[in-house]
Amino acid sequence: MNFIEDLKWRGALNQVTDEEGLLQAMAAGQIGAYVGTDPTADSLHLGHLIPFMVLKRFQKAGGKAVIIVGGATGSIGDPRPTTERQLLSEEQLKVNEQGIATQVTKLFGADGTTIVNNADWLSPMTLPEFLRDYGKLFSVNVMLKKDVVASRLETGISYTEFTYQILQAVDFLHLWREENVRLEIGGSDQWGNITAGVDLIHTVEGSEAPAFGLTIPLMTDSTGKKFGKSEGNAIWLNAEKTSPYTFYQFWYNQRDEDVVKYLKYFTFLSPEEIADLEKEVAENPGARLGQKRLAEEVTAFVHGQAAVKEAEALSKALFSGDVATLSTQQIRDVFAGVPGFETTSAQQNVVDFLVDAGIEKSKRQAREDVTNGAITINGQKETDVAAEVDPSTNYDGQYILVRRGKKKYFLGTVK
Numbered sequence: 001m002n003f004i005e006d007l008k009w010r011g012a013l014n015q016v017t018d019e020e021g022l023l024q025a026m027a028a029g030q031i032g033a034y035v036g037t038d039p040t041a042d043s044l045h046l047g048h049l050i051p052f053m054v055l056k057r058f059q060k061a062g063g064k065a066v067i068i069v070g071g072a073t074g075s076i077g078d079p080r081p082t083t084e085r086q087l088l089s090e091e092q093l094k095v096n097e098q099g100i101a102t103q104v105t106k107l108f109g110a111d112g113t114t115i116v117n118n119a120d121w122l123s124p125m126t127l128p129e130f131l132r133d134y135g136k137l138f139s140v141n142v143m144l145k146k147d148v149v150a151s152r153l154e155t156g157i158s159y160t161e162f163t164y165q166i167l168q169a170v171d172f173l174h175l176w177r178e179e180n181v182r183l184e185i186g187g188s189d190q191w192g193n194i195t196a197g198v199d200l201i202h203t204v205e206g207s208e209a210p211a212f213g214l215t216i217p218l219m220t221d222s223t224g225k226k227f228g229k230s231e232g233n234a235i236w237l238n239a240e241k242t243s244p245y246t247f248y249q250f251w252y253n254q255r256d257e258d259v260v261k262y263l264k265y266f267t268f269l270s271p272e273e274i275a276d277l278e279k280e281v282a283e284n285p286g287a288r289l290g291q292k293r294l295a296e297e298v299t300a301f302v303h304g305q306a307a308v309k310e311a312e313a314l315s316k317a318l319f320s321g322d323v324a325t326l327s328t329q330q331i332r333d334v335f336a337g338v339p340g341f342e343t344t345s346a347q348q349n350v351v352d353f354l355v356d357a358g359i360e361k362s363k364r365q366a367r368e369d370v371t372n373g374a375i376t377i378n379g380q381k382e383t384d385v386a387a388e389v390d391p392s393t394n395y396d397g398q399y400i401l402v403r404r405g406k407k408k409y410f411l412g413t414v415k
Contacts, residue, residue: 002023003058007054007057010264010265012054012217013217016215017195017214030180034183034184036067039071039088039096040074040096042096044104044237045234045235045236046237055108060268064180065112067104067115069097069115070117070118072117072119073164073171075090076160076164078148078193079161079162080148121170134166135166146192165196168194172198176201183214184197186216198211198212221255239303245311245330245333247311248307248315254294256290259277260278267297267298267301278290295308321379322379323379323401326395335409342415343356347390349386350386351367353389354369359402374404374405378394400414
C-alpha cells in the first residue's frame with residue numbers, strides 16, 4: 001500500500017486536498033511534511049500523538065518530518081471553539097518549547113527530522129510588513145467562513161485569534177520555501193487553516209506549485225468519547241507527568257471494541273500482524289493479547305523498550321502481591337490513583353492504625369480482617385491483632401501501602 005492507501009486502511013485519513021498530486025510529489029523525490037504544535041504546556045499529550053503518528057508514517061514512507069514548535073503562534077493562542085486561550089508568559093513559553101522539542105526529538109530521531117520554531121521568522125516581522133505582504137492576500141469574507149471562526153462569531157472572537165490562520169499559512173509558505181515542505185498535516189478542525197496555507201502558496205508561488213493539506217478524523221472510542229482522556233485527566237507523554245506504568249496501563253485497559261482500531265492507528269504493525277491479533281481478540285478476549293501488544297508497541301515508541309519491561313514487571317508484582325521490593329518512586333507511580341490517607345511516622349497498633357486511616361470502619365471489623373488474613377501491609381500479610389505498624393520500615397519512610405482483600409489498595413503518606 002502507498003502512503004494514502006495505508007492511512008485509509010488504518011482509519012487515519014479524513015480529507016486531502018489533492019490525493020494524486022501528493023502521491024506524485026512523493027514519488028518524484030524526498031519532500032517534507034510538517035505538523036505544528038503550540039507550546040501551551042511543557043509536555044505533549046495523547047491528543048498530540050494523533051497527528052504525529054501520521055507524520056511518522058510519512059517519514060517511514062521516505063519523507064522528511066518537520067515539526068514546528070510554535071513560539072510565536074503559541075504566544076497568542078489558536079482559536080478554540082468556545083473561549084479564548086489564556087496567554088502565557090515569555091518565560092513559561094521558553095520552558096514549554098524546550099520540553100516539547102525534547103519529546104519530539106525522542107519520537108522522531110535526528111535522521112530525516114527537522115525541528116523549527118516559528119518565532120524565528122514571525123517575530124522579526126513588523127506589523128506593516130505583515131499587512132502589506134500577507135494581510136492583503138486574504139479575503140475577510142473567506143476567513144469568516146472558516147469553521148473555527150464561524151463558531152465563535154456569536155460569542156465573539158478577538159482580532160488576535162482571527163488572524164491566527166494567516167500566521168499558520170505563513171508558516172506553511174516559509175517551510176515550503178526553506179525546507180521543501182509540500183504537505184501540512186493536522187486534525188480535522190485544522191482544515192480551514194491548512195487550506196489557507198495551500199491557497200497562500202498557490203497565490204504567491206503559482207497555481208501549479210505543489211502544496212497539499214491532509215487532515216485526520218476526530219478520534220473517539222466506541223462510546224463516542226473523545227480519545228486521550230483517562231478519568232478526565234490528560235495522558236501526558238512526559239514520564240514525570242504520566243509515569244510509563246500509567247501510560248502502559250492506559251493502553252492495556254482499552255475495550256475489546258476499540259483495540260483493533262487503536263492497533264491500526266497507533267502502532268506500525270503490518271496488516272497481517274493486526275489481522276492475527278484481531279482474530280485473537282474475537283476468539284479469546286479474556287487473554288487480552290491485543291491490548292498487551294498495543295500497550296507494548298505504543299509505550300516502546302514513546303518511552304522506549306526499557307519502560308515496557310519495567311511496566312510489565314510492575315504489573316506482575318501487583319498481580320502476585322509482591323510489592324515489598326518496589327522502590328519509593330515505583331510506589332508513587334503505580335498507586336497514585338488509589339484511595340489515600342495521611343499518617344504519622346509513629347508506630348501504632350495495627351487495629352488502631354486501620355481505623356484511624358479510614359480503611360476499617362470499626363475496631364471489631366479491623367480485628368476480624370486481620371485475624372482472617374485479609375490485611376497486607378507493605379507486601380506482608382498481617383494476622384496478629386497485637387502487631388505494631390512501623391511506617392519507617394519501607395519505601396524510605398515516605399509511604400505505607402495497605403491491601404484489604406485481594407485487590408483493594410490504600411496508600412498512606414507519612415507526614
